[in-house]
Amino acid sequence: MADKGTGTADAVRPETPPGDGGAALVELRGAGKSYGNVRALHDVSLAVRPGRVTCVLGDNGAGKSTLIKIISGLHQHSEGELLVDGTAVRFSTPREALARGIATVYQDLATVPLMPVWRNFFLGSEMTRGPWPVRRLDIARMKRTADDELRNMGIVLDDLDRPIGTLSGGQRQSVAIARAVHFGARVLILDEPTAALGVKQSGVVLKYMAAARDRGLGVIFITHNPHHAYMVGDHFSVLRLGTLELSADRGEIGLEELTDHMAGGVELAALKHELAQVRGVDVQRLPEAEDLGSSAPASPEEAS
Numbered sequence: 001m002a003d004k005g006t007g008t009a010d011a012v013r014p015e016t017p018p019g020d021g022g023a024a025l026v027e028l029r030g031a032g033k034s035y036g037n038v039r040a041l042h043d044v045s046l047a048v049r050p051g052r053v054t055c056v057l058g059d060n061g062a063g064k065s066t067l068i069k070i071i072s073g074l075h076q077h078s079e080g081e082l083l084v085d086g087t088a089v090r091f092s093t094p095r096e097a098l099a100r101g102i103a104t105v106y107q108d109l110a111t112v113p114l115m116p117v118w119r120n121f122f123l124g125s126e127m128t129r130g131p132w133p134v135r136r137l138d139i140a141r142m143k144r145t146a147d148d149e150l151r152n153m154g155i156v157l158d159d160l161d162r163p164i165g166t167l168s169g170g171q172r173q174s175v176a177i178a179r180a181v182h183f184g185a186r187v188l189i190l191d192e193p194t195a196a197l198g199v200k201q202s203g204v205v206l207k208y209m210a211a212a213r214d215r216g217l218g219v220i221f222i223t224h225n226p227h228h229a230y231m232v233g234d235h236f237s238v239l240r241l242g243t244l245e246l247s248a249d250r251g252e253i254g255l256e257e258l259t260d261h262m263a264g265g266v267e268l269a270a271l272k273h274e275l276a277q278v279r280g281v282d283v284q285r286l287p288e289a290e291d292l293g294s295s296a297p298a299s300p301e302e303a304s
């Protein structure tokens with residue numbers, strides 16, 4: 001699991017990753033989790049380094065959400081270790097994880113659709129001015145700060161007074177990323193941020209994910225889509241039925257191989273062979289593993 005920064009350039013990925021993986025911010029060592037009799041995760045090791053995007057891929061039920069719930073403090077691991085800055089920890093609540101700089105952006109973003117963008121940016125952490133008991137919301141400062149932070153990430157919204165519900169899904173994800181950066185996140189976890197989005201909107205989210213990475217955050221990107229993962233990823237961990245099926249740095253694996261791991265290339269080939277025995281099915285016209293992989297976007301409900 002040694003991390004060597006090998007840079008293959010493309011649109012959202014610079015030649016040299018800014019952080020070439022200093023010490024791990026967060027690490028799982030042989031971690032596992034059982035829910036009663038269900039063993040959802042077993043013997044998983046993973047390191048999240050500053051300035052790097054660690055992608056966690058896997059099919060439905062593979063254990064992706066379980067893995068991030070352990071890191072974000074929603075669940076506790078029942079085997080192995082969770083380390084933050086090299087020290088073993090056990091979070092009881094998401095607030096404890098947040099206090100250590102671990103922020104999670106869930107797909108069903110915790111925003112209030114009818115409130116303006118700037119208000120959502122500061123939800124729960126509003127800026128105030130004036131002494132008690134005449135303390136008031138410092139609206140001007142909140143608007144200015146939100147605008148600055150969004151611009152710093154390259155996000156330009158014409159009007160921060162717009163209800164956040166009127167933004168596109170990609171823009172809302174971007175605001176959530178900028179918000180986490182502003183409030184001091186060191187590790188940013190994104191659970192299927194592109195699952196419900198079209199091609200262009202997905203590109204927008206990948207771009208801001210890269211911007212967070214460039215600011216030195218360790219990013220964990222959960223996805224079904226190997227193409228999205230490969231556009232920004234520095235390391236790829238593929239889960240299957242709760243265990244780590246593949247753990248590879250970018251320099252060790254190509255997109256095609258990654259897609260094969262995701263699509264279950266071997267199983268598809270066997271299925272094709274079986275279908276060939278059935279008259280009436282033209283196996284020449286069945287999709288290849290890669291084609292299936294690229295049609296990945298899952299429905300939002302699946303991406304819990």
Ligand SMILES: Nc1ncnc2c1ncn2[C@@H]1O[C@H](COP(=O)(O)OP(=O)(O)OP(=O)(O)O)[C@@H](O)[C@H]1O
Binds near residue numbers: 035039
């Ligand atoms: N709270 C729970 N109680 C019991 N079993 C659970 C619980 N949460 C998850 N599981 C089981 O653990 C396994 C892994 O689930 P998990 O949600 O981590 O998968 P996932 O990779 O996130 O899937 P998806 O892509 O569908 O979101 C599944 O078999 C699931 O049924």
Ligand SMILES: [Mg+2]
Binds near residue numbers: 065066302303304
């Ligand atoms: Mg999930």
